[in-house]
Amino acid sequence: MFVPDSLASTFIAAPDPAWQQQGAALIHELQAVLGPVARRVDHIGSTSIPGMAAKPVLDLQVSVADLDAAAAVFDKPLAALGFCRRPYERDHVPAGRDDPPDRWAKRYWNKRSAGERHVNLHCRLAGSPNERLALLFRDWFRAHPPAVPAYARFKGTLAAAVGDLDVYTDVKDPVVDLVVTIAEEWAAATGWYPDGVDR
Template sequence: MPFPDELASGLRVSAYDPGWPREFGIIAARLGKALGLLARGIDHIGSTSVPDLPAKDCVDVQVRVGELDDAPLVAAFDAIGFRLRPEPWNHTETSDGRSWSKRVFAPPAGERAANVHVRLAGSATARRNLLFRDFLRADARARTAWGQFKQRLARTATDLYDYGQIKQPATEVLMIAAEDWAQRTGWTDPSR
């Protein structure tokens, strides 16, 4: 859920912005400097990482770490003003029938909208987010259908929580196609 300062923008899925990769680069450089050796990798994920895909104007970043030790992570993020999102779904997620710990941070109030997902390096959930990105980058038909679905959904589910709850099962269907694509093409996790 957004922090109160993030609610003003509302829920809107807009056309792809070619500036999103540059904005990711700015965030990634800042995170890399703050996290140092805690970060094993920093990836642009989510819809803003896929050219020509409509998205909410919120850059999704994945930070892969060796362990999810809250004390050093929270301290490093606090030092640059990033806030730990408190909701349970921002601390645990399920992939391949297994629960995985994660943490999600938001930038300081008034800064560029972003979600920084911290996941274990080598985890199924870190892989899944890279596969989502790479599949939609490679498959124009899936990318177009996913973008149209998100735009229609945003017109009817105007609450961010409802939007996410409805989108989640559809994402599972998309990931079945992505896994099939990975098998057919020999895709491998680029973080390995």
């Protein structure tokens, strides 16, 4: 796995098998405090993919029926766990999609407590394209381990070259779009559908 040494001063870390265990523990904790309004809680993003270099920040996704109603219920218990609500209420719409932007709405909290694992919590509508994309991205990489080192190398090289998280994200988004295009073909060919989601 190629992870440039210079990344120690930026933001990409070598893969850590503990990330999956930490994600599972957080899912259990969040399910307990968020209750049935949280239809499902999933570990997503690069830390959910075995062997993937990543920002050492866990991304979790909570799927709900109504974003505003869920946010009203979630704010207090999440604050008690150290999460702060952030004003990011829309995801990147992949190239080639003509969905109305409100189909990519979300609510977002993060946790940046000293001495604790940093966490991003994305709340998305059940059945929305951004909920699906997060799960498909994860599951495609889990099903294609040989693709993990190539994507990890891209991220490491990009992070070392730009050294700025916002620029890194802007450049990475079109590559994610490309991965998702391939992943959608795989989903259609295999009949993939997110586990636990009603068809």
